[in-house]
Amino acid sequence: MVRIGIPRALLYYQYYPAWKTFFEELGAEVVVSAPTNQATLAEGSARVVADTCLPVKVFLGHVLSLVGKCDRIFIPAVRSVQNKVYNCSKFLGLPDMTKAVVPESPPILDIDIDVNRGKRVLYQSIYKLGRHFSWNPVKIRRASLAAWQTYLDYREMMSSQKIAPPEAIERMSGAAGEETGTASTCPDSTRATIALIGHPYLLYDEYINHRLIHRLEQSGNRILTPEIVAEEELEQAVKKLSGGAYWTYEEEVVGAGGYYLQNGTDGVIGIMTFGCGPDSLMMDTVRRHAARLKSTPFMCLTLEEHTAEAGVVTRLEAFTDMIYRKKRKELEICV
Numbered sequence: 001m002v003r004i005g006i007p008r009a010l011l012y013y014q015y016y017p018a019w020k021t022f023f024e025e026l027g028a029e030v031v032v033s034a035p036t037n038q039a040t041l042a043e044g045s046a047r048v049v050a051d052t053c054l055p056v057k058v059f060l061g062h063v064l065s066l067v068g069k070c071d072r073i074f075i076p077a078v079r080s081v082q083n084k085v086y087n088c089s090k091f092l093g094l095p096d097m098t099k100a101v102v103p104e105s106p107p108i109l110d111i112d113i114d115v116n117r118g119k120r121v122l123y124q125s126i127y128k129l130g131r132h133f134s135w136n137p138v139k140i141r142r143a144s145l146a147a148w149q150t151y152l153d154y155r156e157m158m159s160s161q162k163i164a165p166p167e168a169i170e171r172m173s174g175a176a177g178e179e180t181g182t183a184s185t186c187p188d189s190t191r192a193t194i195a196l197i198g199h200p201y202l203l204y205d206e207y208i209n210h211r212l213i214h215r216l217e218q219s220g221n222r223i224l225t226p227e228i229v230a231e232e233e234l235e236q237a238v239k240k241l242s243g244g245a246y247w248t249y250e251e252e253v254v255g256a257g258g259y260y261l262q263n264g265t266d267g268v269i270g271i272m273t274f275g276c277g278p279d280s281l282m283m284d285t286v287r288r289h290a291a292r293l294k295s296t297p298f299m300c301l302t303l304e305e306h307t308a309e310a311g312v313v314t315r316l317e318a319f320t321d322m323i324y325r326k327k328r329k330e331l332e333i334c335v
């Protein structure tokens with residue numbers, strides 16, 4: 001059986017269940033790299049120039065960790081998943097960049113995803129990918145439809161059960177308990193509800209964000225993430241704040257930021273990385289909206305490979321202290 005390696009980085013958190021279904025339907029075995037650790041980051045960073053963004057360095061580290069563990073590695077070039085909405089250039093060149101800087105990588109299975117070129121071209125790309133496993137177009141079509149259904153189920157599970165991608169992935173593979181959701185309901189009104197906004201590869205990679213969600217939950221806060229909001233709500237929030245999406249995945253930043261700033265949270269934390277052009281524009285849109293509203297505190301946390309754990313902890317403590325002071329003051333006014 002052919003083993004297909006999938007790096008646990010970048011678009012993994014958006015599409016892993018769908019990719020897994022597609023390859024398994026075509027008779028392949030899927031191998032995922034282990035969670036990020038110090039070696040993953042150090043080895044990935046050593047392959048590229050210093051100003052490459054942190055998530056790409058981490059991605060290359062995951063590719064390196066799969067060398068010798070799979071026969072091929074899946075690296076799609078996702079250009080656009082919505083009409084006239086474009087992805088960051090790093091995603092476009094990911095297969096080529098990987099070939100250039102990781103020559104020892106197993107052969108790369110790539111696919112161009114660009115909905116601007118029409119459905120016909122998209123289907124041709126899917127068939128081209130599927131032909132590595134089967135010459136039967138019906139089988140490839142069946143695998144792609146099953147993958148699409150898995151993607152819809154995955155999104156639905158996250159928004160209806162209010163859970164984040166890592167937990168939804170575990171539940172879909174039947175490996176998790178039922179009552180440990182990221183956004184579990186909390187009857188204690190003195191606890192803070194904090195929304196995190198940003199790309200899943202930053203929010204859910206515990207190594208690069210220094211276990212942000214875990215830390216906030218341990219201090220008794222209730223955490224909300226972009227995936228638990230219905231897609232239509234996020235799209236509406238993007239329209240309201242920036243007139244419509246320009247960047248792919250803008251819903252995770254501008255959409256979630258706009259939505260949570262006005263929907264019952266005590267604070268919003270934006271997570272981005274140093275040197276990221278798209279995120280610096282998107283976070284600024286959210287920051288300006290928060291300043292206009294003056295109702296919900298907003299903090300932007302910028303991560304890079306030299307970000308110290310102590311620095312993250314200090315910023316989180318200062319932000320949550322401010323939220324609790326505000327809540328206490330509001331309670332005093334009530335009584």
Ligand code: SF4
Binds near residue numbers: 053055056088275279
């Ligand atoms: S959007 Fe930013 S963080 Fe993500 S890959 Fe592009 S440059 Fe890197």
